[in-house]
Amino acid sequence: MSASRESILRRLRETRVPRHHPAAAAWSPLRYADPLGEFEQRLEVAGGSCVEIAGRDELAAALGALAPFRDAEKIASPLPEILSTWDAADPRGWAELDFAVLEGQLAVAESGAVWVAPSDSERSACFLAEHLALVVRRDSLVHNLHEAYAVLDPSRSAFGCFIAGPSKTADIEQALVIGAHGPRSLVVVFWG
Amino acid sequence: MTHPERANAFANNEDRARWHDQALWFVRDRRDRAMQGLPEWEGLRAEAARIKGETLSRLADQLESFEDNAIASGAKVHWAGDAREFNDIVLDLLRTRRVTRVVKSKSMLTEECQLNPWLEAHGVEVVDTDLGERIVQLRREPPSHIVFPAIHLRKEEIGETFHAHLGSPKGLADPTRLTEIARGDLRSKFLGAQAGITGVNFAIAETGGIVVCTNEGNADLGTALPPIHIACMGIEKLVPKTADLAVFLRLLARSATGQAITAYTSHFHGPREGGELHIVIVDNGRSETLANPSFARALSCIRCGACMNTCPVFRRSGGHSYEATIPGPIGSILEPVRDAARHASLPFACTLCGSCTDVCPVAIPLHHQLKAWRGELTERALTGKWKRFCLALSRAIFERPGLYSAAGRLVRWLGRRLPRRWLYGKANTWGIARELPEFPSESFRERYRRERARER
Numbered sequence: 001m002s003a004s005r006e007s008i009l010r011r012l013r014e015t016r017v018p019r020h021h022p023a024a025a026a027w028s029p030l031r032y033a034d035p036l037g038e039f040e041q042r043l044e045v046a047g048g049s050c051v052e053i054a055g056r057d058e059l060a061a062a063l064g065a066l067a068p069f070r071d072a073e074k075i076a077s078p079l080p081e082i083l084s085t086w087d088a089a090d091p092r093g094w095a096e097l098d099f100a101v102l103e104g105q106l107a108v109a110e111s112g113a114v115w116v117a118p119s120d121s122e123r124s125a126c127f128l129a130e131h132l133a134l135v136v137r138r139d140s141l142v143h144n145l146h147e148a149y150a151v152l153d154p155s156r157s158a159f160g161c162f163i164a165g166p167s168k169t170a171d172i173e174q175a176l177v178i179g180a181h182g183p184r185s186l187v188v189v190f191w192g
Numbered sequence: 193m194t195h196p197e198r199a200n201a202f203a204n205n206e207d208r209a210r211w212h213d214q215a216l217w218f219v220r221d222r223r224d225r226a227m228q229g230l231p232e233w234e235g236l237r238a239e240a241a242r243i244k245g246e247t248l249s250r251l252a253d254q255l256e257s258f259e260d261n262a263i264a265s266g267a268k269v270h271w272a273g274d275a276r277e278f279n280d281i282v283l284d285l286l287r288t289r290r291v292t293r294v295v296k297s298k299s300m301l302t303e304e305c306q307l308n309p310w311l312e313a314h315g316v317e318v319v320d321t322d323l324g325e326r327i328v329q330l331r332r333e334p335p336s337h338i339v340f341p342a343i344h345l346r347k348e349e350i351g352e353t354f355h356a357h358l359g360s361p362k363g364l365a366d367p368t369r370l371t372e373i374a375r376g377d378l379r380s381k382f383l384g385a386q387a388g389i390t391g392v393n394f395a396i397a398e399t400g401g402i403v404v405c406t407n408e409g410n411a412d413l414g415t416a417l418p419p420i421h422i423a424c425m426g427i428e429k430l431v432p433k434t435a436d437l438a439v440f441l442r443l444l445a446r447s448a449t450g451q452a453i454t455a456y457t458s459h460f461h462g463p464r465e466g467g468e469l470h471i472v473i474v475d476n477g478r479s480e481t482l483a484n485p486s487f488a489r490a491l492s493c494i495r496c497g498a499c500m501n502t503c504p505v506f507r508r509s510g511g512h513s514y515e516a517t518i519p520g521p522i523g524s525i526l527e528p529v530r531d532a533a534r535h536a537s538l539p540f541a542c543t544l545c546g547s548c549t550d551v552c553p554v555a556i557p558l559h560h561q562l563k564a565w566r567g568e569l570t571e572r573a574l575t576g577k578w579k580r581f582c583l584a585l586s587r588a589i590f591e592r593p594g595l596y597s598a599a600g601r602l603v604r605w606l607g608r609r610l611p612r613r614w615l616y617g618k619a620n621t622w623g624i625a626r627e628l629p630e631f632p633s634e635s636f637r638e639r640y641r642r643e644r645a646r647e648r
């Protein structure tokens with residue numbers, strides 16, 4: 001063990017930090033009358049869009065209606081409903097990917113966010129693809145982040161991420177630009 | 193140089209100062225609207241303050257359980273007492289793996305420790321991948337804001353920088369096209385990098401995991417491609433439980449930019465297959481701040497930047513005028529703890545309006561701490577002679593009611609008779625851009641006495 005570790009911990013143990021007890025009124029996290037509507041609105045504000053389908057058999061057709069998917073040459077997805085046209089042995093190989101379709105485990109209405117826990121190769125695809133679609137079960141939608149963490153266990157995978165829209169930046173004069181590094185568009189497909 | 197002297201240079205460019213002021217006020221406004229969307233906002237803030245307070249009061253235990261759990265997940269944990277040790281640890285990790293090309297996402301800690309120059313001096317190319325940080329890196333400037341590093345620059349200046357360094361057409365100043373050029377350049381850096389360095393927004397004690405929030409996805413690209421991930425965190429980044437993240441994530445993005453959540457909120461638990469995850473835990477003066485009862489709570493800061501966006505002084509003086517890694521109200525508290533003499537003018541760069549305290553998502557009593565600093569700096573004679581003389585004089589007058597009314601009479605008399613040239617002389621810095629109020633002929637007390645006498 002390093003000497004710094006010991007001395008930092010010792011210093012912290014010698015310090016008595018005064019407890020601070022803020023007076024807190026009782027509160028409960030916001031829930032929505034129409035969580036799906038809330039999700040759609042949040043995602044739209046963040047530059048993404050939403051599609052609803054009844055069953056997984058409609059997935060390919062629903063994506064086919066979207067221009068970025070129709071125009072995509074290189075498509076990759078672990079989902080059996082999607083015909084993958086690209087595979088990469090090395091993470092860097094995903095840089096040429098036009099469109100990735102991944103499974104999301106859960107959606108959060110208040111943030112317009114979808115939880116994904118991709119495998120290593122899916123992870124590169126997820127961030128290198130020009131466009132991204134996430135497919136989520138409709139009944140996995142929760143109202144807020146508190147409910148999300150009550151269901152999720154992020155420690156079960158090396159990497160897990162809430163994705164809430166395409167990659168974006170406002171670093172040049174606060175002008176919003178979509179597609180800073182990763183996907184230039186995000187569509188969330190609810191099914192079921 | 194003091195804060196007012198540096199602020200002068202910024203404020204003298206009126207166009208830029210006005211734009212800066214309005215751009216940040218616009219962000220403050222978006223934050224307000226996001227906050228109003230959550231009826232439980234005040235409850236959430238109190239909860240966040242409680243969690244941070246408890247974590248800080250048993251930080252050693254929390255750090256140890258974080259370390260145990262991180263190691264169990266396959267990460268390697270390193271400890272650094274100060275900036276020098278931190279830089280050495282990172283350099284050593286890179287050198288032993290023969291890494292010469294690194295991509296880095298936003299981390300104020302690496303800024304604080306001056307990691308980039310250290311790595312560059314030892315032959316490692318470090319590329320900042322957050323667009324704002326990349327811009328200031330190309331210009332060899334420090335960031336001027338913790339959330340918007342390039343907020344002090346206009347698009348034309350950024351266009352010139354890109355023209356010089358990235359070969360963009362001369363005169364190009366369109367944000368979308370400039371971003372596209374940076375994207376292309378950074379893509380090649382991502383693909384060529386051998387290691388990725390990130391900051392840490394939250395570290396979870398019960399799981400040993402870390403959370404990184406970005407809008408660009410740069411932390412994700414920087415860790416998905418190269419096999420080595422080095423995450424750098426200050427000791428204060430801990431939260432006890434995964435469920436606590438809900439509280440902080442709901443507050444963070446809303447406070448920072450008015451978004452409900454950042455586009456990417458990435459959770460790392462251990463390395464990816466065949467890769468390495470190193471977590472470097474850094475003290476660098478934080479344990480001393482924690483030992484200072486007046487300012488310990490400032491360590492609860494989650495670096496949202498809201499106190500800067502709302503601060504009337506920050507908006508009009510620019511982040512560089514603080515000459516500190518963390519500018520604005522929170523920086524004016526944290527930086528003097530490290531070096532009081534050097535940063536002595538910062539706690540005075542404040543009108544004590546209290547707006548920062550109102551917006552802070554973890555309810556740090558910022559303006560009270562700034563006021564406490566003023567007292568301490570004055571007592572330690574670290575403020576300017578003139579300021580100390582004025583304070584001593586006011587004190588002498590305020591302590592003696594008779595002298596106070598006599599001084600009032602004198603000032604009112606002089607104020608109505610002195611020529612403008614004298615009234616607005618060198619000593620009256622307040623009057624540089626403002627008119628003094630009209631001097632009345634009598635004081636409130638005189639008038640009160642007169643009217644009471646008439647009534648009787």
Ligand code: SF4
Pocket residue numbers: 447492493494495496497498499500522548551552553554555556558
């Ligand atoms: S002090 Fe509060 S408002 Fe300021 S950056 Fe930190 S958390 Fe945000």
